[in-house]
Amino acid sequence: MDKKEWPLWEIFIRSKSGLSHKHAGSLHAADAEMAIENARDVYTRRNEGVSIWVVKSSEVIASDPEQEYMFESAKNKIYRHPTFYDIPEEVGHM
Amino acid sequence: MDNHNNIHSLEMKFQSKIDAEVKIEPKDWMPEAYRKTLIRQISQHAHSEIVGMLPEGNWILRAPSLRRKVALLAKVQDEAGHGLYLYSAAETLGISREELFEQLITGKAKYSSIFNYPTLSWADIGAVGWLVDGAAIMNQVMLTRTSYGPYARAMVRICKEESFHQRQGYEILISLSRGTEEQKKMLQDAVDRWWWPALMMFGPNDSASTHSEQSLKWKIKRKSNDELRQDFIDATVLQANYLGVKLPDPNLKWNEERGHYDFGDINWEEFWAVVNGNGPCNKLRLKARKKAQEEGAWVREAAMAHAEKRAKRKAEKVA
Ligand SMILES: [Fe+2]
Ligand SMILES: [Fe+2]
Numbered sequence: 001m002d003k004k005e006w007p008l009w010e011i012f013i014r015s016k017s018g019l020s021h022k023h024a025g026s027l028h029a030a031d032a033e034m035a036i037e038n039a040r041d042v043y044t045r046r047n048e049g050v051s052i053w054v055v056k057s058s059e060v061i062a063s064d065p066e067q068e069y070m071f072e073s074a075k076n077k078i079y080r081h082p083t084f085y086d087i088p089e090e091v092g093h094m
Numbered sequence: 095m096d097n098h099n100n101i102h103s104l105e106m107k108f109q110s111k112i113d114a115e116v117k118i119e120p121k122d123w124m125p126e127a128y129r130k131t132l133i134r135q136i137s138q139h140a141h142s143e144i145v146g147m148l149p150e151g152n153w154i155l156r157a158p159s160l161r162r163k164v165a166l167l168a169k170v171q172d173e174a175g176h177g178l179y180l181y182s183a184a185e186t187l188g189i190s191r192e193e194l195f196e197q198l199i200t201g202k203a204k205y206s207s208i209f210n211y212p213t214l215s216w217a218d219i220g221a222v223g224w225l226v227d228g229a230a231i232m233n234q235v236m237l238t239r240t241s242y243g244p245y246a247r248a249m250v251r252i253c254k255e256e257s258f259h260q261r262q263g264y265e266i267l268i269s270l271s272r273g274t275e276e277q278k279k280m281l282q283d284a285v286d287r288w289w290w291p292a293l294m295m296f297g298p299n300d301s302a303s304t305h306s307e308q309s310l311k312w313k314i315k316r317k318s319n320d321e322l323r324q325d326f327i328d329a330t331v332l333q334a335n336y337l338g339v340k341l342p343d344p345n346l347k348w349n350e351e352r353g354h355y356d357f358g359d360i361n362w363e364e365f366w367a368v369v370n371g372n373g374p375c376n377k378l379r380l381k382a383r384k385k386a387q388e389e390g391a392w393v394r395e396a397a398m399a400h401a402e403k404r405a406k407r408k409a410e411k412v413a
Binding site for chain 1 (some may be wrong): 119121123172179181190247248251398400403
């Protein structure tokens with residue numbers, strides 16, 4: 001097959017105004033406009049969205065899952081969480 | 095550490111992730127056999143969704159009312175979507191869409207043998223929704239908890255859409271069950287023909303299933319073929335009673351001790367004959383897929399040409 005194949009797109013859907021776009025899945029389409037049309041047809045058939053983003057899969061840059069140390073340093077920093085601090089109950093909600 | 099030891103320690107780490115219910119994602123290290131098993135299973139599943147449109151598509155133009163027609167059309171459209179979600183999940187494992195289509199058309203990859211049976215009457219559309227989608231749901235609900243992330247996410251989406259499929263089928267059968275003698279006969283005839291093939295959808299008995307044990311260990315599957323089949327039977331008998339149909343198994347009866355229904359032997363000879371290409375519609379199904387693939391080629395090329403033209407026009411505007 002020497003014909004060029006349709007590229008792969010990642011689809012992000014905003015389910016309603018006020019919420020972020022969320023990854024819904026991926027699909028093949030000849031270009032961005034057609035990717036949006038296809039995404040409308042497969043990923044919003046039951047009113048799942050009010051807005052669609054499409055991103056060419058080949059343009060997503062991802063972190064390397066082998067480099068686990070990337071997320072190590074946050075693990076032992078429990079003092080970044082509110083529950084780390086002792087506040088007497090009498091003070092009320094803080 | 096030599097290479098062999100290295101692989102061994104990667105495998106240990108992999109299994110401990112699985113044991114701890116940590117999902118495996120596309121770029122994570124995984125054993126080659128895990129990857130292969132998943133590609134085989136997910137693509138087989140995708141092909142089933144796509145080929146599964148054929149027996150039902152057969153009745154869209156002959157649906158008895160507009161209500162039935164829009165429902166069937168929406169269901170078949172959903173199945174195309176399911177095929178897409180699953181092909182995409184398979185692609186994350188490093189196989190291309192073209193390769194997957196090729197494997198289907200050449201018969202290298204299988205699809206569920208249930209779709210090699212014909213839909214002879216309108217009652218079959220009801221029976222397919224009730225029994226075939228019903229059996230598929232049993233399997234798919236389990237797979238929402240499968241260990242491979244993209245597969246599990248595809249399943250969550252699919253299961254949300256699937257429940258209407260079974261309900262629309264059952265509703266068709268309720269109408270028939272309240273109809274004329276002829277309609278009741280049609281209903282019973284469809285159930286007689288679909289019951290056993292539906293039970294075969296869960297695959298060979300555990301004792302004869304080659305991939306089962308490893309798949310359970312890797313948590314690709316969470317329940318065995320026989321467990322799922324039993325769950326399906328237990329859930330379905332009551333629904334059959336409500337319809338007033340007789341399930342075509344003289345050995346089907348409640349076993350108080352087991353807390354399950356006992357049932358008769360499955361005709362595995364028939365199962366293997368259909369799997370190996372000798373079911374009533376195997377050739378027809380593959381022919382239809384091949385035709386769609388070939389006759390759709392110009393559409394795919396035209397879309398690509400259109401995209402190129404549009405990109406060029408945009409570039410000229412900017413310049
Ligand atoms: Fe489906
Ligand atoms: Fe379905």
